[in-house]
Amino acid sequence: MGTLYEDIIDCGGEIFGEEHLATLRECVQCGKCTGGCPSGRNTALRTRKLMQMALLDMREEIFNSPELWFCSTCYTCYERCPKGVKVTDVIRTIRNLAAKEGHMSVPHRMIGVYVMKTGHAVPIGPDQMKLREAVGLDSQPPTAQKHKDQLEQVQAIFKATHYDAMIDFDWGTMTLKGMDKGGKK
Numbered sequence: 001m002g003t004l005y006e007d008i009i010d011c012g013g014e015i016f017g018e019e020h021l022a023t024l025r026e027c028v029q030c031g032k033c034t035g036g037c038p039s040g041r042n043t044a045l046r047t048r049k050l051m052q053m054a055l056l057d058m059r060e061e062i063f064n065s066p067e068l069w070f071c072s073t074c075y076t077c078y079e080r081c082p083k084g085v086k087v088t089d090v091i092r093t094i095r096n097l098a099a100k101e102g103h104m105s106v107p108h109r110m111i112g113v114y115v116m117k118t119g120h121a122v123p124i125g126p127d128q129m130k131l132r133e134a135v136g137l138d139s140q141p142p143t144a145q146k147h148k149d150q151l152e153q154v155q156a157i158f159k160a161t162h163y164d165a166m167i168d169f170d171w172g173t174m175t176l177k178g179m180d181k182g183g184k185k
């Protein structure tokens with residue numbers, strides 16, 4: 001394990017390219033990312049602060065920050081940064097590192113539960129099924145939610161990549177370990 005900056009380059013470099021993420025070192029703490037962040041208007045997310053914490057090697061603090069998970073990955077900061085810091089992709093990489101060390105937020109883990117159970121991050125619900133029937137369609141489109149064999153393929157990917165273990169998924173209850181079906185303890 002290197003510094004957090006080095007780990008961001010190593011981990012995210014495989015996906016985005018090392019130079020892409022190395023733009024983090026150009027951050028001058030101007031705050032333009034925070035100023036345009038739609039999520040930051042309604043939450044404690046302060047994008048500039050996340051960049052500062054990453055550069056100051058505040059690994060434990062940033063991995064344990066709930067605000068790390070408040071980013072909606074809208075890429076506004078990415079477009080606004082005057083120094084060309086690839087802010088959103090830095091945040092996504094920090095999340096990947098945090099998740100590998102068991103720090104993924106419960107709402108994000110619950111999205112994994114939906115995918116595990118239905119094949120979709122946003123599964124179709126009873127109201128949508130009724131609407132579909134009202135206009136003469138099958139209640140469900142031909143996706144993994146309807147076809148068990150396809151859902152099993154999705155679940156096989158999760159098992160092969162150990163994503164189930166990463167989010168602490170319980171195959172017996174089909175939700176997170178220690179939680180009820182609504183994701184509550």
Ligand code: SF4
Nearest residue numbers: 027028030031033081
């Ligand atoms: S806009 Fe760019 S340079 Fe300014 S604080 Fe955010 S990441 Fe740093």
Ligand code: SF4
Nearest residue numbers: 037071072074075077
């Ligand atoms: S990508 Fe995330 S941090 Fe950047 S502006 Fe959008 S919500 Fe804010």
